[in-house]
Amino acid sequence: MALLPSPLHFSTSHITTSTVVALCVFFTLICACIIIGHLLEENRWANESIVALLLGMCAGTVVLLVTKFNSNRILIFSEDLFFLYLLPPIIFNAGFQVKKKQFFKNFTTILLFGVIGTVISFCLISVGALLLIQRIGISNLGIKDYLAIGAILSATDSVCTLQVLNQDETPFLYSIVFGEGVVNDATSIVLFNSVQSLDFSSIDAITALKLLGTFLYLFFTSTALGIVVGLLSAYIIKTLYLGRHSTDREVALMMLMAYLSYIIAELLSLSGILTIFFCGIVMSHYTWHNVTGSSRTTTRHSFATISFIAETFIFIYVGMDALDIDQWEKSKASSIGTSVAVSSTLFALVLIGRAAFVFPIANITNCIKKRESTKIEFRSQVFGSITKPLIEAVQPRHLKPSIFDSTDNPEDLRFQLLENNAPINQQSNHQPFQRRSRLRLLMSYPTTTVHCFWRKFDDKVMRPVFGGRGFVPFVPVSSSSAEAEEIS
Amino acid sequence: MALLPSPLHFSTSHITTSTVVALCVFFTLICACIIIGHLLEENRWANESIVALLLGMCAGTVVLLVTKFNSNRILIFSEDLFFLYLLPPIIFNAGFQVKKKQFFKNFTTILLFGVIGTVISFCLISVGALLLIQRIGISNLGIKDYLAIGAILSATDSVCTLQVLNQDETPFLYSIVFGEGVVNDATSIVLFNSVQSLDFSSIDAITALKLLGTFLYLFFTSTALGIVVGLLSAYIIKTLYLGRHSTDREVALMMLMAYLSYIIAELLSLSGILTIFFCGIVMSHYTWHNVTGSSRTTTRHSFATISFIAETFIFIYVGMDALDIDQWEKSKASSIGTSVAVSSTLFALVLIGRAAFVFPIANITNCIKKRESTKIEFRSQVFGSITKPLIEAVQPRHLKPSIFDSTDNPEDLRFQLLENNAPINQQSNHQPFQRRSRLRLLMSYPTTTVHCFWRKFDDKVMRPVFGGRGFVPFVPVSSSSAEAEEIS
Numbered sequence: 001m002a003l004l005p006s007p008l009h010f011s012t013s014h015i016t017t018s019t020v021v022a023l024c025v026f027f028t029l030i031c032a033c034i035i036i037g038h039l040l041e042e043n044r045w046a047n048e049s050i051v052a053l054l055l056g057m058c059a060g061t062v063v064l065l066v067t068k069f070n071s072n073r074i075l076i077f078s079e080d081l082f083f084l085y086l087l088p089p090i091i092f093n094a095g096f097q098v099k100k101k102q103f104f105k106n107f108t109t110i111l112l113f114g115v116i117g118t119v120i121s122f123c124l125i126s127v128g129a130l131l132l133i134q135r136i137g138i139s140n141l142g143i144k145d146y147l148a149i150g151a152i153l154s155a156t157d158s159v160c161t162l163q164v165l166n167q168d169e170t171p172f173l174y175s176i177v178f179g180e181g182v183v184n185d186a187t188s189i190v191l192f193n194s195v196q197s198l199d200f201s202s203i204d205a206i207t208a209l210k211l212l213g214t215f216l217y218l219f220f221t222s223t224a225l226g227i228v229v230g231l232l233s234a235y236i237i238k239t240l241y242l243g244r245h246s247t248d249r250e251v252a253l254m255m256l257m258a259y260l261s262y263i264i265a266e267l268l269s270l271s272g273i274l275t276i277f278f279c280g281i282v283m284s285h286y287t288w289h290n291v292t293g294s295s296r297t298t299t300r301h302s303f304a305t306i307s308f309i310a311e312t313f314i315f316i317y318v319g320m321d322a323l324d325i326d327q328w329e330k331s332k333a334s335s336i337g338t339s340v341a342v343s344s345t346l347f348a349l350v351l352i353g354r355a356a357f358v359f360p361i362a363n364i365t366n367c368i369k370k371r372e373s374t375k376i377e378f379r380s381q382v383f384g385s386i387t388k389p390l391i392e393a394v395q396p397r398h399l400k401p402s403i404f405d406s407t408d409n410p411e412d413l414r415f416q417l418l419e420n421n422a423p424i425n426q427q428s429n430h431q432p433f434q435r436r437s438r439l440r441l442l443m444s445y446p447t448t449t450v451h452c453f454w455r456k457f458d459d460k461v462m463r464p465v466f467g468g469r470g471f472v473p474f475v476p477v478s479s480s481s482a483e484a485e486e487i488s
Numbered sequence: 489m490a491l492l493p494s495p496l497h498f499s500t501s502h503i504t505t506s507t508v509v510a511l512c513v514f515f516t517l518i519c520a521c522i523i524i525g526h527l528l529e530e531n532r533w534a535n536e537s538i539v540a541l542l543l544g545m546c547a548g549t550v551v552l553l554v555t556k557f558n559s560n561r562i563l564i565f566s567e568d569l570f571f572l573y574l575l576p577p578i579i580f581n582a583g584f585q586v587k588k589k590q591f592f593k594n595f596t597t598i599l600l601f602g603v604i605g606t607v608i609s610f611c612l613i614s615v616g617a618l619l620l621i622q623r624i625g626i627s628n629l630g631i632k633d634y635l636a637i638g639a640i641l642s643a644t645d646s647v648c649t650l651q652v653l654n655q656d657e658t659p660f661l662y663s664i665v666f667g668e669g670v671v672n673d674a675t676s677i678v679l680f681n682s683v684q685s686l687d688f689s690s691i692d693a694i695t696a697l698k699l700l701g702t703f704l705y706l707f708f709t710s711t712a713l714g715i716v717v718g719l720l721s722a723y724i725i726k727t728l729y730l731g732r733h734s735t736d737r738e739v740a741l742m743m744l745m746a747y748l749s750y751i752i753a754e755l756l757s758l759s760g761i762l763t764i765f766f767c768g769i770v771m772s773h774y775t776w777h778n779v780t781g782s783s784r785t786t787t788r789h790s791f792a793t794i795s796f797i798a799e800t801f802i803f804i805y806v807g808m809d810a811l812d813i814d815q816w817e818k819s820k821a822s823s824i825g826t827s828v829a830v831s832s833t834l835f836a837l838v839l840i841g842r843a844a845f846v847f848p849i850a851n852i853t854n855c856i857k858k859r860e861s862t863k864i865e866f867r868s869q870v871f872g873s874i875t876k877p878l879i880e881a882v883q884p885r886h887l888k889p890s891i892f893d894s895t896d897n898p899e900d901l902r903f904q905l906l907e908n909n910a911p912i913n914q915q916s917n918h919q920p921f922q923r924r925s926r927l928r929l930l931m932s933y934p935t936t937t938v939h940c941f942w943r944k945f946d947d948k949v950m951r952p953v954f955g956g957r958g959f960v961p962f963v964p965v966s967s968s969s970a971e972a973e974e975i976s
Contacts, residue, residue: 016568017755019568019572020572020751020754020755021755023572023747023751024748024751024752024755027744027747027748027751028748030740030744031741031744031745031748034730034737034740034741034744035724035728035741037737038728038730038733038737039728041733080504080507084507084508084511236523240523240526240527242522242526245526245529247789247792248789248792248793248796249522249525249526249796251789251790251793252518252522252793252796252797253519253522253523255793255797256515256518256519256522256797257519259511259515260512260515260516260519263508263511263512263515264512266508267505267508267509267512294785294789295789297782297785297786298785298786298788298789298790298793300786301735301736301739301782301783301786301790302739302786302789302790302793304735304736305736305739305740305743305786305790308736308737308740309740309743309744
């Protein structure tokens with residue numbers, strides 16, 4: 001009684017009403033979104049993201065009418081809200097649920113797309129913007145600003161794209177798009193920070209090397225931090241066997257340590273996204289196998305749920321923000337013609353920038369890709385694969401564009417959905433490439449060899465220490481259902 | 489890519505550093521707390537709350553030294569933080585996990601303690617403060633201020649007390665203490681709000697009736713809102729059968745609707761605590777039985793986990809705040825003697841206020857209590873009850889004080905722990921009271937009859953509509969363990 005700040009109990013009426021209203025509106029919208037999304041589940045044209053966007057727009061309109069065109073913002077979307085509370089669960093869950101085998105098999109492709117692709121895109125957009133925007137008549141921007149624009153616009157946001165992809169149905173595409181998004185993000189942060197800090201009066205080879213060094217430092221320290229925190233959580237839970245007393249403590253510890261990895265990375269100015277992503281991977285490989293059966297079910301579903309709520313929240317906010325009066329008025333202040341010209345120029349540059357690296361790199365990596373595909377092919381010949389000519393005709397054409405702007409272009413969405421419905425049969429049209437297998441074997445060997453070594457190392461050193469599948473006595477889930485019966 | 493506010497991605501360095509530091513410290517402390525609490529599990533003198541308090545104090549000292557005695561606050565404990573994010577999950581989880589049968593059996597006792605007790609306590613503290621504080625030499629307070637002090641201090645905080653009680657070992661005491669806390673809270677809010685709005689120049693019978701009316705209105709609307717939201721969630725989940733597509737949506741919907749009930753209650757100036765508590769009860773009675781097996785495990789444990797984290801967070805904060813330099817300096821400004829006198833006066837008044845209603849009401853309700861006890865007694869004679877004279881000697885003496893100030897007095901903690909270890913055998917010394925059974929039967933009949941009617945109504949009307957145990961096809965948990973194997 002004396003310990004808790006009891007007087008606070010009475011100030012309920014002093015809670016910021018605007019926050020309560022905003023929370024009420026957003027949570028109601030998310031609920032509506034879940035229900036409508038569920039009802040439209042069978043509809044191939046709609047998914048929860050689109051429902052969330054539309055609902056957000058409707059809500060924005062209503063708020064606009066209620067406030068008599070003063071504002072449609074009932075919640076200010078602060079950077080803190082996004083970076084500290086919404087993004088971490090999404091990325092962590094992605095790492096936690098990602099198919100690890102698939103992801104690491106395609107690691108080289110992902111790195112190629114992520115690093116080189118972003119750099120190409122950055123250069124193209126910066127140079128393009130420098131040349132084109134000056135022609136439009138805007139001359140108050142320095143070289144630094146153009147480079148910053150390049151760095152910002154070379155970052156893709158994979159959250160949207162991943163909404164239309166399905167990990168189970170298109171595992172290869174999903175892992176590439178997702179992995180690229182994570183790496184791409186890190187690259188862009190490095191580029192942006194470098195652009196801000198570099199002295200552009202003296203660009204030379206040393207500066208470039210420094211940039212590369214910074215990137216490598218950021219990439220490896222972020223990854224290492226995530227792995228260390230993940231392993232620490234596995235070790236603590238394995239050694240203490242917390243589940244003996246309470247499932248909830250295990251779950252709490254996993255959640256808190258995952259979040260801590262992100263926060264620590266942010267404190268050290270690393271890429272929190274990379275860190276929490278790898279923390280998720282390590283946790284699903286070790287920690288998850290060390291907890292009790294009910295903790296496994298709980299963590300798996302609660303991480304997914306939190307991530308789902310955060311995503312839906314973002315989509316609803318974006319929908320509401322589309323009608324932002326303030327922004328429209330600001331753009332009115334400058335000439336409409338100019339802003340349209342600038343927007344379309346940048347949009348075109350982004351598309352060109354993405355296309356410029358997606359197509360060449362996709363062709364290069366096809367050599368590696370085919371190795372994986374032929375592997376699958378052997379199996380599918382065993383099980384008898386049914387080839388659908390129509391989808392095959394569609395897929396080779398749309399496999400690459402779909403990586404780059406599925407959310408910009410509504411038409412691509414349709415093809416995405418088509419792809420989702422299709423079984424992974426595209427490997428059958430890789431047969432003509434089998435003659436190139438020597439080069440492919442050479443290029444894909446590293447991955448396989450590394451995987452082999454890793455397996456041995458994992459079984460002999462890592463799993464005995466940190467636990468993992470088969471190294472911890474399994475507590476059957478039935479105990480949780482027995483527990484579950486206790487309530488009521 | 490174009491939909492999400494991509495530019496935000498680059499401002500990671502602009503996230504409020506103080507927030508990141510605060511989050512980092514708090515989450516590290518909670519992790520430490522879980523681990524230390526687990527290691528001390530066998531120790532009867534320590535539990536997680538005490539560990540959290542001590543850790544908080546240590547952290548406060550460290551922060552104090554680091555900031556060179558400028559401040560030990562790394563996070564400002566705003567009312568929003570407490571009322572919007574920490575309190576709702578704790579109360580919801582309490583409602584969700586409470587043993588409903590036990591709770592409703594003791595409902596009359598709970599209401600007696602909660603409503604009448606708080607009113608007695610409020611009157612005593614107000615009058616006492618009015619008489620005593622004026623003598624100390626503080627004369628700048630009006631009658632309204634004294635009544636406000638009474639209302640504030642008549643609210644007990646049951647979170648602390650519940651930490652030392654165990655629902656499974658002392659179900660009766662737990663349900664009384666917990667239920668009383670919830671009702672008590674609502675009563676205090678009504679009292680405080682009434683005190684603030686009443687015109688004290690004309691106190692008469694009508695004002696008192698109005699007060700009673702307000703209380704009844706608040707109590708019933710809050711409860712009704714919670715029940716309606718809970719039933720709505722049960723109905724939606726039962727009708728749509730969301731689990732068909734995704735477990736995560738069921739969990740998300742349950743979480744969001746529970747939280748919404750609290751937010752809506754706050755918006756309507758009702759008692760959010762009462763609302764979310766009853767929402768939790770309804771959800772565990774209906775909604776929980778309508779979801780898939782993995783959702784059951786997930787909701788049960790994730791609600792408990794979130795509540796646990798919130799509680800630990802509060803305890804750590806309180807520990808850190810104990811060393812608050814600012815507050816110590818403020819009290820220095822006024823005479824130390826005066827503040828000590830005022831504090832001790834108020835403390836004594838609170839104890840007297842609690843004692844004044846706990847002992848008389850406990851004696852009155854013993855009539856009802858005995859009825860339940862004798863019931864148990866018959867069973868325990870069947871199963872052969874082992875009476876422990878020592879514990880019996882301790883219990884009758886400490887059963888009542890333990891309700892009122894177990895957290896104020898460290899000695900009581902010990903007795904609480906003793907009680908926790910003791911089986912519920914105290915009924916054997918109620919045998920001499922059996923002659924009074926006629927009165928008891930009369931007083932306890934309403935509860936039993938109501939329970940009987942409720943059972944029938946529940947089976948015939950409620951469960952067929954809203955689902956519940958046995959009314960929804962059970963999806964075995966094994967499906968979730970099969971799912972669980974899918975990762976890795």
